[in-house]
Amino acid sequence: MKSGSIPVFILLMALIAPVSSSAGEVVIIANENVPILALTGDDIKQIFLGKKSTWDNGDKIVIAVQDRTDASDIFLTTYVTKNAYQYGIYWKKQVFTGRGKAPRSFSSDHEIVQFVSQTPGAIGYVSSGTDAGKAKTIAVR
Numbered sequence: 001m002k003s004g005s006i007p008v009f010i011l012l013m014a015l016i017a018p019v020s021s022s023a024g025e026v027v028i029i030a031n032e033n034v035p036i037l038a039l040t041g042d043d044i045k046q047i048f049l050g051k052k053s054t055w056d057n058g059d060k061i062v063i064a065v066q067d068r069t070d071a072s073d074i075f076l077t078t079y080v081t082k083n084a085y086q087y088g089i090y091w092k093k094q095v096f097t098g099r100g101k102a103p104r105s106f107s108s109d110h111e112i113v114q115f116v117s118q119t120p121g122a123i124g125y126v127s128s129g130t131d132a133g134k135a136k137t138i139a140v141r
Helices: 005-021 041-048 070-080 084-096 109-118
Strands: 026-030 062-066 104-106 122-127 136-140
Touching: 026 070, 026 109, 041 062, 041 070, 062 070, 062 109, 070 084, 070 122, 104 109, 109 122
Parallel strands: 062 104, 062 122
Antiparallel strands: 026 122, 026 136
């Protein structure tokens, strides 16, 4: 790299860094009647892949996801280790083979909060800073 290109590189990095760090984080929310206060990353993955389908008290887990949002991208890569396309294909296979029912999909944080608040056993995720309403926030251990 030429010495004249170093300042350009530093300038580009300074411009890019705030964009990537401002992407934010997600918060896991659940219906107020869900009998848990915290989950591990592996628990979250198992739930959102449909491998864990009931809560410890026997109630059915109802999965709520966001479709094509920044929160969805962050959540899927962080907890499920899949991108949106891979996650969609995964669930199409589960449904086609009769191994599961696809998660309910919503287009915004507000819709997820509303659904999770009103649906017994529901779990979902929202952008950090979103008002969870009657849903409770689940800690990640």
